Amino acid sequence: MIGAPLQIANVEGYLLTVLIWVGIYGLMALGLNIQWGQTGLFNIGVIGFVAVGGYTSATLTIPPSSSYFGGFGFPFPVGLVGGMLAAGFVAFLIAIPVLRLREDYLAIATIGFQEIIRLVYLNEEWYAGGPRGLRVEAPYRDLWESALPGVNFNWMWIIMLVLLLVIFYVVLERLNNSPFGRVLKSIREDEDVALAAGKYVYGYKMRSFVFGCMIMGAAGSIQAHYIGYINPDFFWPLITFYVWIALLLGGSGNNKGAILGAGILMLFLEGTNLLKADLALVSSTQLDAMRFALVGLLLVGLMQYRPEGVLGERRSLFEGGGDSGGSADAD
Template sequence: MLTYILFTLVVGSIYALLAQSLMLSWGLAGLVNLGLAGFFAVGAYASAMLTTWEQAPILVGVFAAVLAGGFAGLLVCFSTLRLRDDYLAIVTLGFAEIVRIVASNEVWLTGGTDGISGVPVMIARDTGIWFHLGTLLITVAAVILVYVLQRRLLASPWGRALRAVREDQTVASVAGKSIVRFKAQAFSLAAAIAGLAGALYGHYTSYVAPDQFQPLITIYIFLAVTAGGNARPAGAVLGAYLLVAFLEATRFLAEIAPGVTALQAAALREIAVGIGLVFVLTLRPDGLLPERSQKAPAS
């Protein structure tokens, strides 16, 4: 049971990283990024390939995953420069699917649908509970690190300009802000954070395969960020942990519900998640922790 709780918390932390990635690109920069699972996959594969096949140290793998995520983010951003809103969402969704389908089919590159197994773990597996606990500490440290970084960015002139760009591109451009530069930086940084999440995930499950990066993950993260508050780092983190807790809790509820098949139980969980979100948004339309104005500079 303790192992299960620790496992859930590690997954929650990975989701919290993804949620912070989405908060940056969607909540702050206003870029609807439905390709989150794709950047997550790019990070997971980058680190898994380097550490499993090339025997690189895990730290090098994680660093490469961050770079690969950021680079993929730049690529997607510059190929969608003229797109906004729904159109950007469609293209990013397509990107995530391309990553997944390429990973499934290019066996020489990614191992195909078999995936990459035997990915080195961060804490030796034979340490029992310490394996989970140690990994949890590392992932929580990553969440905190990204959280602190985001808080600092948000309070900086860069963060302010980013929110201005999100609000109105015309006004931001006549106020002397380069729209393209801010969008590319935010999108790329967000993708790098998703890449980090992917690497940590691979080094926990020690297995990376295409079916782990279904679009459903992106949707879950959107739910988490919407419920938690999409323009506040703490909101994104809170939403992610709550979502994972909710998903796991409903798993037990579905088991004890009488006269329901496993398939129906799974569907009931999805319904419960939807109702939960509607409930949260009815009470708190801007999420549990809505956007706060940054303190005006001392005057």
């Protein structure tokens, strides 16, 4: 019962849009996977690092203007790399004090950070227009249209996302299957064992956290340039939980699972959209409220029936990450 004329008219465009979001969430989930899935770092401020990547990338690439900070007019790759570096640098600053403490403190710091950074972008209007946001040009549009006239420009994004996903996937897999990855796993399982085995745990956690946040920064950069617009409303904490669900669905600890999970997540989110568009069961506001409940239900169901996710490596989600309590046995 496909009733909505808009979707029939533009199936290709619709599918491309969904796929692009799968790619963007896939990047975020890959970033979260090295942190949580491989190292056991509890980052619940994902969207904050995405925001830093997006805003930095925007500022670096837009033309100069007096109504916002800079506008440096650099080409897109500079924006992408700059966004990654900025997200990584912010992650580094947050991690300096926090990673020495018990793992719960990272959760507290990151969840606070993502709210603070959104409010900073909202209120510091001189920087990026505050609530008005910035217009960000999509790169390579002229080039694409002259080279491939008539082909949907969104294919450019698909190509770029596939390229990025493949690069990060290969890098992450190599890291995972190396002595570096072994140390990350041992930290995830029990930090004290890694310490007793002579590993400088703090340094490994730092590298894992910063690298994961850089990938999230890349996702932010792509997102800003794809939408063509950036403002604080794109960076609500809800997105962080979507990324978590994607990772947990696909299988924590597994890089393929992270990308697959992003696919399942989009299927779920778009599926609930169809409830509205085609079946007209609920109104738009009802749907938005219902989606929260459904997301919760999905998570509960996941815990009950498949706690390791579809392709999960870990046999359980919330145990085995090393007991965070005392540092060593008491007498």
